[in-house]
Amino acid sequence: MSQFLLVLVSGVASGAVYGLMGLGLVIIYRATDVVNFAMASLATLGLYVALSLHDRGVATLLGVLAAVVITVTAGLVVREAVIRPLGQGQLFSALVVTMGVSLIAESVAGSIWGNQPKSFPNLIDGSVRWSGAALPVQSLLTIAVAAVAMALVGYLFTRTTLGSAMRAAAESADTARVVGLSSQRLARISWALGLGLAALSACLYAPRSGLVPTALVAPLFRAFAGIFLGGLTSMYGAVVGGLTIGVLDNMAANYISASFRDTFVFSFTVLVLLIRPQGMFGTRTFQRV
Amino acid sequence: MVFNRSLLARAALGPAAGAVLMVFMASGAIPAYQMYSVGLAAVYAVVVLSVGLLAGWSGIWSVGHPAFFAIGAYFAAYGSGHDWPLEAVILGAVATGAALGAFLGYAGARFSVLYIALLTLAFTMVTLELINRWSSVTGGDQGVPVLQLRSGLGLGTVLGGSTEAQYLAVGAAAVVLALAVPAAASGLRMRLVAAKSHPLAARTIGIAPEAQSSLSFAVSGACTCFAGVLLGLLTGFVSPDPFSLNFGISLIAACVLGGVGTILGAVAGGIYLTWNPSLSSAVGLPQPVVQGIVLIAVLLFLPGGVVPFLAKPARTLLRRVPRRPHAETPADPSPNQAPAPTGGPVLLNLEHVSVSYGGLKALEDASLTLRQNEILAVIGPNGAGKTTLLNALSGLTGNGRVSGTADFAGRPLLKARATARRRMGIGRTFQHAEVFSELTVAENVLCTRRRITPRRRAEVARLLHSVGLADVADRRPAELPFGLQKRLDLARAMAEEPQLLVLDEPFGGLDAGERALLAGHIRRLHADGTAVVVIDHVLDDLFSVAHRVLAFDFGRTIGEGTPDTVLQDPEVRSSYLGSVEGRTRPPEHTGGRSMVRLHGVGHAYGGVVALRDVDLDVRQGVVLGIAGANGAGKSTLAGILHGSLAPTHGNRETAGALRTSLAPEGRALFKTLSLRENLEVAAYAAGITGAPLRARLEETMQWLPPRLRDRMSAPAGGLSGGEQQMLAIARALIVSPDILIVDEPALGLAPALVDEVYDRLSGLARDGLTVVLLEQLLSRALSVCHEVAVLHEGVVAVHGRPGDPAFEALAEAAYFNGGPTLAPGTAATAQTSQVN
Secondary structure: HHHHHHHHHHHHHHHHHHHHHHHHHHHHHHHHEEEEEHHHHHHHHHHHHHHHHHHHOOHHHHHHHHHHHHHHHHHHHHHHHHHHHHHOHHHHHHHHHHHHHHHHHHHHHHHHHOOOOEEEOOOOEEEEEEOOOEEHHHHHHHHHHHHHHHHHHHHHHHHHHHHHHHHHHHOHHHHHHHOOOOHHHHHHHHHHHHHHHHHHHHHHHHHHHHHHHOOOOHHHHHHHEEEEEEEOOHHHHHHHHHHHHHHHHHHHHHOHHHHHHHHHHHHHHHHHHHOOOOOOOOOOOOOOO | OOOHHOOOOOOOOHHHHHHHHHHHHOOOOOOOOHHHHHHHHHHHHHHHHHHHHHHHHHOOOOOOHHHHHHHHHHHHHHHHHHHEEEEHHHHHHHHHHHHHHHHHHHHHHOOOHHHHHHHHHHHHHHHHHHHHHHHHOOOOOHHHHHOOOOOOOOOOOOOOOOOOHHHHHHHHHHHHHHHHHHOOHHHHHHHHHHHHHHHEEEHOOOOOHHHHHHHHHHHHHHHHHHHHHHHHHHHHHEEEEEEEEEHHHHHHHHHHOOOOOHHHHHHHHHHHHHHHHHHHHOOOOOOHHHHHHHHHHHHHHHOOHHHHHHHHHHHHHHHHOOOOOOOOOOOOOOOOOOOOOOOOOOOEEEEEEEEEEEEEEEEEEEEEEEEEEOOEEEEOOOOOOOOOOOOOOOOOOOOOOOEEEEEOOOOOOOOHHHHHHHHHHHEEEOOOOOOOOOOOOHHHOOOOOOOOHHHHHHHHHHHHHHHOHHHHOOOOHHHHHHHHHHHHHHHHOOOOOOOEEEEOOOOOOHHHHHHHHHHHHHHHHHHHOEEEEEEEHHHHHHHHHEEEEEEOOOOOEEEOOOOOOOOOOOOHHHHHHHOOOOOOOOOOOOOOEEEEEEEEEEEOOEEEEEEEEEEEEOOOOOOOEEEEEOOOOOHHHHHHOOOOOOOOEEEEOOOOOOOEEEEEEEEEOOOOHHHHHHHHHHHHHOOHHHHHHHHHHHHHHHHOHHHHHHHOOHHHHHOOHHHHHHHHHHHHHOOOOOEEEEEOOOOOOOOOHHHHHHHHHHHHHOOEEEEEEEOOOHHHHHHHOOOOEEEEEOOEEEEEEOHHHHHHHHHHHHHHHHHOOOOOHHHHHHHOOOOO
């Protein structure tokens, strides 16, 4: 039982990270039709900066803040420099361009900070005992921080006029234009928000995985699986999908085989999508002539 | 497929280049250390070709090809370890690749581009994990050697990593490239590209997109597995390292770089992949950085790829005399009068057919019979269910629920799939000429057939000639004006001589000459024995070809008759013109200063002219009605008056800083947002925030009917049509506009709701708001507006004041026929008696 609890908490903590990253992907995708493959590698740059600051004795919290700032800045530069010139509606080209950015960012991180694994500091140490299991505080903190961040995003999108405007522009860019919303401004805000969430989730993930230039590829792919499971355009879907993947992943690794985690996670996702192509929270579209 | 001489010559280029290369290799002209690279480039070229043709012909971008490549290589390793003959290894790898590819292609056809990316990503991840863990077969990360493979047919033995393996790689790649050349000219490619460019239109000519993508992915997977076997032999050792996901990205980069879907581009891509490491060390940057930069630069600056970019000037040089597309007139003159219908047997019989989407009934209880050799016109205002009727006939109702029965040529129709209806003998055209943009004009028609023989080509050439497209047969549709695209759409529908042709607004967007030509085609089809169902808003042309007319409104049949009699039916007439009883006309009002003035404004979308030379003056305090049938250019004019659409000709002047707001056609609410959020967003967009926003919100809510005020937190998508219209107007009002533009507020509303909407609009006008009302029904426009302009085919035909009986008659004539043809003298008076 205590083992199960431990696996469950660890699964929820991973899922919270995937969900947070997925949330960032979905926010950017809804606002600008770009599946941002480079999100993880840009967040990695942020992580390395945070680690460098930590090594110089700066408080971890400030380091996290720096990671967020660096990631957001890098993301906005990428959008203005190579995504915006592509023009509207270039779904595939934009995806491939972010792949290219990702290759460059990973390589740059490797050449500056080296390809050797480094350990990333826990935000908090220790563990609490609960019904016979020693739960790491870091995992609980991860869940709590992710929950707070998700709640704030929820508040932004459902309770503020800016959030309504972002949802409006995501629902119909044409109507948004007729009403007079500035789509470029909303797009920049969405990118900043999405990358900020990615950087935050990276800081929560890195203490467990350690830091190499490709450290965030695995959670990015799981976040992808999560958002497809959730329906690609649904923010609830991203969170629920991410949590599902996280729990499944940890359960499969502990109770089935640690060697076949990817196989299990991705086969599950593809099977669900074969049965329900629109995902859990997505809507089926129908083209009319 | 047809083998003509130039095709054979091009197909021979691959083996010829391969042979030359082998001679070079044998003569020692290529240094020994580069021999391996040449072989590798050949193998990569095959992989890039597989990925690129899959993307170019089927629109499937796969990151799953590293997995196929790996499967082939491990087949070679396992075969070598278990003494399998070379042929068995190749056969096994190809069969495995084809089976897996067919599955991925079938599954992927249900998804969009992004889902396929995830699907193939998952495939790569799973395969790589299996390879890493299944060490008894794959050797895990230690890898396995490929020592040798002996031919079962006694053709010799290939040692892993030997020179023979390099020759084999070059030779095999040459053969694969050579095979790709005739494939590129085949009907198969045309059908693949057709299914990719427009899946829905492809279904109407009998092409099922799922089958096509499954087939092309199977071939692509098989080729890549074959390349994997070659790689295994070439390297003599197989480990998981080369088959990473990054390799998948590099493959996409190589495809995009060379030019997606071109064979030469694949060779260029293969060469790039092989020598990328050398290139990187030459420029002194890490390899991934170079790859990333190349990828981004190509997508930004050469989205078509390097090879097509270089080929374009070469082709221009070859085509010395540039041909311009022009509309040639078909050879044979067509009879002017529609012959009397023959009393032939019944071809089509519809009984109580209904189509509903969710709660919305798009078509209700439609019944009709059509005889062979009969031309039936279906008319009705926008939203009457006409297109839904055509979609029910051609099987394109999507996820709508279809009920009722229909027989076509004695067989049940409604259960048949869209792809099967073409074989049953039904062809259709589309309102916006949904042609296959990536095929040439001739290929658009050729792809209706599975196999293309010289006879078929001759038939297609004759068909294209008969509709006047022979001169542009090698052009892409995008290079043609809209009128010619519509002819192409018609030619494609006629290609297999269907028994029934279904035409969706064939006259829309055409000029007078083109419309006369089209009418001739329809009559000729009839003379050849084809039955035709045609819907349109251009009534005079429609009536000149039809034997019988059926009128629709609100998804129901409301009248039937001959072209001469149907408009005499009061219900039919009022469905167009409206009948407004008991509404009090607003007091005469000449208006204050000019608010917005248009001078010679025209607008065109691509080649389609929507507005021509419009002069209009919107004065303060006036309700200006703009009446016109569907397609007359109302919404374009609304956008230009609003300022959100820039006219292509002429100019728009406003009196100082002016706030205009638009309630667009079809409401265009944000359906997932609540009522309050819809209002807030509009105010926010206009820069109103904080306390003023709350005040405006409060004020605007007071304007809404109480039943909406109580539901401010409910999503707007849940409102009825009339309620949505009210909210759309409120959303336009919240910014305190100087001019309110309302586009077709009555569209799709029940009469009682229309009255409510109009009462509220009249109330706004009484309070002094300047209103521009775009309205399909002339009588409604006449009953509520101070001034009315009638728009016909993009031109303001008449402009004047309601209440003047002479003007009302003129306006009605203009509405249907475009001009006051009855009394030209009074027309001039009406034109000049307008507001001064």
